Amino acid sequence: MRSRYSAFCTGNLDYLIATHHPSQRSPDERLQLAQTIKSTEWLGLRIVSTHQGLPSDQIGIVEFVAVYRAGQMGQIHERSRFGRHRGGWIYLEGDQLPPLWPKRNQPCWCGSGQKFKQCHGRAK
Numbered sequence: 513m514r515s516r517y518s519a520f521c522t523g524n525l526d527y528l529i530a531t532h533h534p535s536q537r538s539p540d541e542r543l544q545l546a547q548t549i550k551s552t553e554w555l556g557l558r559i560v561s562t563h564q565g566l567p568s569d570q571i572g573i574v575e576f577v578a579v580y581r582a583g584q585m586g587q588i589h590e591r592s593r594f595g596r597h598r599g600g601w602i603y604l605e606g607d608q609l610p611p612l613w614p615k616r617n618q619p620c621w622c623g624s625g626q627k628f629k630q631c632h633g634r635a636k
């Protein structure tokens with residue numbers, strides 16, 4: 513999970529495709545990923561919860577929030593399922609969840625060090 517996020521940040525297309533289950537890949541996945549990576553600045557990753565995913569398990573579930581800026585600030589809040597593949601983990605699919613933002617007095621997720629209400633949580 514974290515390694516896929518890092519790959520998004522660094523634009524490692526080969527890794528992203530290699531760790532996506534072959535049956536879930538779309539024909540133009542490389543192009544879609546390239547466009548996403550080019551237009552998106554990733555600001556941070558929050559792991560909300562994990563289930564299973566231990567060495568003895570065959571599946572792992574990770575709920576996460578990835579915050580990005582693509583024009584304006586947005587986020588992916590997803591519960592992802594990972595499966596075993598050649599000794600490693602491979603992304604199977606995910607459920608999109610409603611956005612989850614920090615509380616007003618918590619640090620902003622963009623990493624500015626400011627409170628959310630004084631940074632990206634400011635009323636427009």
Ligand SMILES: [Zn+2]
Pocket residue numbers: 620621622623624631632633
């Ligand atoms: Zn911010």
